[in-house]
Amino acid sequence: MKKIVIIGGGIAGLSAGIFAQKNGFESIIVEKHHTLGGECTGWDRQGYHIDGCIHWFVGTKEGTPIHDLWTTVGALDGVEIYHPESFMAVEHDGVTVNFYRDLDRLKSSWLGISPEDKEEIEEFCSDIKRLHSFSVPAGKPLDLMNPIEKIKYIFSMKDVGPIMQKYGKISVTELAKKFKHPALREAIASFMPEGDYGAISVLFPLGTFTSGQSSIPKGGSKALAKRMVERYLSLGGTVEASCEVVEADIKGGTVKGIKCTNGKRFEADYFIAACDAKVLYEKLLKGRYPDLEFEKRYNNPDTYPLASNIYIGIGYEGEMNDVPRTLKFPVETVDINQNQKPIEHLQMTHYGYEPNFAPEGHTVITFAINQFEPELDAWEALIKDKEAYAKEKMRIGEAVIDAMETRFPNKKGKLKLLDVATPQTYVRYCNAYRGAFMGFWPTISGKSLNHTGRIKGLDNMLLSGQWLQPPGGLPVAVITGKDTIMRICKKEKQQFVTS
Ligand SMILES: Cc1cc2nc3c(=O)[nH]c(=O)nc-3n(C[C@H](O)[C@H](O)[C@H](O)COP(=O)(O)OP(=O)(O)OC[C@H]3O[C@@H](n4cnc5c(N)ncnc54)[C@H](O)[C@@H]3O)c2cc1C
Structure with missing residues (x-):
């Protein structure tokens, strides 16, 4: 049985671990913190629980690929979903603008605030509605698709493509300025901080929210991560917590083992870095295997901001x-x-x-x-x-x-x-x-990163997690964890299974 060491027990690491076990590998997650979950967490203070992550969770609609994926990793087991009536309410000069889940209600409430913005409001709502047919792709990553699968994938994006083009070219500020009423302007502008952020960052969250694809799994972030840990352990996975990886031991383009601060060393056939990308490139690999796509982004924080x-x-x-x-x-x-x-x-x-x-x-x-x-x-x-x-x-x-x-x-x-x-x-x-709490934020001037996680010069180590695709977040983490195991299965010439 081939062995995989996973560095980092956040959502990406847990997803990778679960699919590693399902696909017949022996795996271990090595995590620096004493609990798993990474940024998907929460903590108790003075009798209260502070949820440190989920504000909206893409994948709550049954029948969508991303919901199936969350179900497979145990994140939604027996969980009640809370559907807030509004994504957010924004107050401005005594007016409250609501981003209601019910798009008709959103439209009529906005028309009530500003009848003179009728044309813009209708266009905005109709474009959000066009995104309802879109669901986050969570099947095969593009690099593993055959030509027919690629054509099908492109075809599945036919409704979304024009919207992405339209709103990918204008900034949030420009979108806001299309509205005459100051409260509507403010509500849209307040989606993102000041900057060159594409208006698609407004449309996508509202598209998934108003189509029921994003809501809130009750019990919160820490409980969600805990369910994934339980799923991983139940499949025979092992965890080494409170163990920070500091170095990869490399010989001739192959990682032989990893060393930890507590002196422990782990060897394996494959290594998945489900930790921060910078930690991987600079700390574990000592800057010897730089990635140009990441370098470009680290060196141009104005074009590729992170928050x-x-x-x-x-x-x-x-x-x-x-x-x-x-x-x-x-x-x-x-x-x-x-x-x-x-x-x-x-x-x-x-x-x-x-x-x-x-x-x-x-x-x-x-x-x-x-x-x-x-x-x-x-x-x-x-x-x-x-x-x-x-x-x-x-x-x-x-x-x-x-x-x-x-x-x-x-x-x-x-x-x-x-x-x-x-x-x-x-x-x-x-x-x-x-x-950073997500990956690089999408801007109009920046090119979207879509990274496979492969590391040039190393044949058995891959990067996984929120940095691989903008804007990061939980869906990217769970998807890339799975994708990494799909890539390893391909290398091993074995069929990838999900059950
Ligand atoms: C306040 C806040 C709100 C958020 N809200 C949302 C939201 O509403 N919706 C949404 O989708 N996303 C949200 N996110 C983002 C989401 O939490 C992250 O994108 C996601 O959890 C990242 O998962 P990951 O596994 O890629 O990385 P991480 O969670 O960063 O996991 C990496 C893991 O690797 C470990 N590690 C790092 N270095 C080492 C090492 N050297 N050795 C061993 N272990 C190591 C870390 O301790 C960590 O456990 C939010 C995040 C924050 C902080």
Whole structure:
């Protein structure tokens, strides 16, 4: 039986492990942290559970390939799906714009706000609807398809192709400017931070959301990862946790083994790096097998931006059934920077639909504030002074509570700070390059990466995970984990199986 060592037990590593076991390999996941799941996680504070990942989960619609994939890896076993009525609500000058799941409702509510935008609203809604026939491809990756499969694949994209072209060419800001009403403009613009981001980043989430393909698996991110761990172990996979891989031992283009900080060494026929790409190329391979596609992106962060988060958990002594699950509201005096400017909005998500995330009658709330260069540099510098770092986290947490009390005066005195994670938290726990929480973000000027994970010069090591395809996220992680095993099966000239 051939052996596979998987470096990293995030969603990509778990997916690779599950398919390795299903395909008759002996596998082990070597993970630096004491628990598996990587960025798909959550943590407990003061009787509350802070969900650190899933805000929307692509793959909740039965009958779609990505749903089948999540089911095969055990992620959705016996899980109830929560379907929020709105993707997000955005407040602007006393007007609330809702991105409703029901597209007709979205349309009529927007027409109610701005009848003079009728033409744009109808075009926008009709384009979102055209995406309903699209489902995330989760079968064979392109490089493994034969010509007939490729033709079928291209044909399956016939409705999506024109929409991708149309919205891939204009920025989110340009799309927003097509609308006359300032609240609609603001709502669309607020999908992405300021920058050269393609408007497709607005259309795709809304396409999957309004077609029922993305919702929320109840129980949260940590529980989802745990179900995958259980599936992996039940198939005979093994795990070595709290074990950071530091070096690959290479002879003549073949990886012979990997070495860990605790002195352990693992040998195998194949090695899958389901960890951060930068960790692979620079740390494990010591820069000796650079990848030009990745180099280009690392060296041009303006064209190929990546983002991390400040992630704040707050406990509220009360229920929030009257507030949309995800709400973006304007703030005036919060001294937190994004792209070197003070933020003008805060985005909160509450978990009122999760009874076990908070003590009875209470609600847990999270705030995510995207961080880009140069704030990522600032966090990198700040963590060197532990006291100043802790103080800054506290200051940010308190500033967010103040802003929330200004927006919701009736909640004053009932909010408590539970935790503040920073970009450096993701560096520390997941070895994430610059604390990135997805891959490279798609921009108009940047070319989309579609990487097979093969490493030039090495015949038995492959990269897997969120960095291989933009924008990353859970679907890319689970798909690329599977794809890596498909590629290994091809090399071994054996049929890939899913059951
Ligand atoms: C706040 C937040 C919100 C998010 N929201 C969503 C969402 O709503 N929807 C969505 O689809 N995605 C979301 N994501 C993104 C999603 O979590 C990630 O894209 C996905 O989990 C990445 O999985 P991965 O396996 O590719 O990488 P990771 O999760 O980074 O896993 C890599 C693993 O490798 C381990 N590792 C690293 N280096 C080593 C080493 N040297 N030795 C051993 N182990 C190592 C790490 O500890 C980690 O466990 C969110 C992420 C964050 C942080």
